[in-house]
Amino acid sequence: MKSKTIFTRLLTGFMAAALIVAVPAKAVRADSFKVVTVGGDLNAQQKADMLKYFGVDEKTANIVTVNIDEEKKYLADSVSNDKIGTKSISCSYIEPTSSGGLNVSVNNVTWVDSNMIKNALITAGITNANVKVSAPFKVSGTAALTGILKGFENSSKGAKIDEDKKKTANQELTTTAALGDMIGKDQASKVINDIKAQVVKDKPKDEAAIKEIVQSELKKYDLKLSSEDVDKITALMNKINGLNLNFSDIKDQIGQVSNQLKDVLTSPEAKGFFSKLIEAIKSIFAKIFG
Template sequence: MKFKTIFSKLLIVLMAITVVLPISGNRVYADAYKVVTLGGDLTDSQKQEMLKYFGVTRQDANVIDVNIDEEKKYLGDVASSDKIGTKSISCAYVEPTSSGGLNVSTNNIYWVSSSMIKNALITAGIKNANVKASAPFNVSGTAALTGILKGFENSANGGKIDENKKKAANDELVTTGELGDKIGKDKAAGVMNDIKTQVVKDKPKTEAGVRKIVENVTNNYNLNLSTGDIDKITNVMNKINGLNLNFGDIKSQLGSVADQLKGTLSSEQTQGFFAKIINAVKNFFSNLF
C-alpha cells in the first residue's frame, strides 16, 4: 500500500514536469521574436548602453552583432566610403508583428530618416514590425538597414529575405538620402514613394518606361534635378521594377507612407507661410520708423 502511495506521488510529479517544460520552452521561443543587432565595433559598455535604450537584456532578446563587411556587401556599390565608414556602429531593434504595419523610429541618426527606412523595408517585403534604429552617438545611419534586415531574418517570426530585395532596398535608402541632401529628407522620401508606387502599379516593360515615370513625378514636384539625379533614381527604380512586387499587397503600405509625409510637408509649408507673414509685418513696421 505504501509502495502504491509513493508511486502515485512520483507519477504526479512527472506529469507536472511534462506540463511545465513546454511552457518554459514557449517563453524562450517568444523571446526570439525580439532581436537586437549591435555594431560589431562598439565597446562592451556601448553595447550595454544600446540594450538599455532598446529596453531589453541578453536574456529576453536574441542579440547578434553586425560587422563592417556585412554592411559593405550591400552598400559598397551605392554608398560613398564616408557614408559607410570603417567601423560598424549602427544598432537596431526588430520585433516582427502579425499586424499594425511598420512602426519605425530613429535615434542619433542624422542622414537617414524613419520614412526612408520604412520605404526600404516595404521594398524588402516586410509588412509588420516594430523597428528602432539607433547608435550610441550621432552617425549617418546608412548601415542601419543592414542590421534591421539581419535582425528580421534572425527573429522567430521573420524569414529569409531575397538578396535582390536587400540590394534594391539599400540602394533605395542611399539614393533617397542623396536626394534629401538637395531637396530635404521628407520631400525626398515622398518623391521616391510616389515614383515607386507608380512603378510597382504600372510595371513598365522597359527602362525608358521607368524613366518616364521618374521624370513625370519629379516634374510634378517642380524639382530641378540634374540628368545624373534622374539616372540614379531611374536605376534604383529599375531594380525595384525587377522584383515584381505585387501592388495589391503593398498598396496600403505605400499609402500610409504618403499620408504620413503629406502631414509633415503640410506642416512645413504652414510654418513657411507664417514665417513669411511675420517677416512682412517686421518689414512694414521697420519702414515706418
C-alpha cells in the first residue's frame, strides 16, 4: 500500500513536470526594456522611418504614442504656442541603464539641444539612460522631454515620475532654450547647470536667497541680463529648490554635464568662433559710426 502511494506521487510529479514543459512559455523580448515614443500626428511612413532611425521595431521595443494634449499639459505655462505647435511630431528612444550617466543625442531639433535635455532629465530624477530624440523633419524640440519622461515611465524601470518634477523639468528646458537665444546654447546650459548645482547644494531658505545665487553665478560669467530674465531664472530655481533634490544623488551627473560643456566652451574651435563674432561686431560698429 505504501509503495502504491509513493508510485502515485511520483507519477503525479512527472505529469506536472511534463505539463510545464509542454505549455509554451510567454515570449520575452530581449530588448523589451527599450521604449520608443512617437508623435501621435505622424503618418504610417513617418512612424516606420522613426523606428528605423532608432534601430528598433515593434518586436524589440515598447512603442508609446504621445499626443499634443500631453505636450501642452507640461509646456503651456512656460513656452509660447508657436513653439509648441498644433501637432505632436517629436519622437524619442529611451533605454534606462544602471550606470554611465546620461547619453543624449538629437536630430532634426532646432531650439533645444542634448545638454538642455540632460539637465532637465536630472531635475526629473533620471540620472542614467541612453536617449535619442528625432523627428521626420525639423521641429523646435520643446515636446521632446514630455515623450522621454512618458517613455521612461513605460520602460523596465516603470517608476511614476512626480508631476511637479515633470513640470519643473519642462520649464527648465524652455527657460534654458530662451536663454540660449541670447547667449548661445552651450553657454546657457552651463549657466543654468551651475546655478542649479549651487541651489540644490545650498538649499536656500527663500526666493531672495535664490536670487542672490542667480546673480552671483551670472556675475561669474559677466552676464548682464534684464531684470525680467533674472526673475525668470530665479522663479525656475525656486521651483527646483522646492523639489528637495538630494545633491549627493545628482552631483556626478551635474558634474558630467558641466565638464563636457566646459570642454566645449574652452575648445580652440569655440574660441575661434567667439573671436570672429567679436571682430564682426566691431566691423559693423565701425561702418556705422566710423
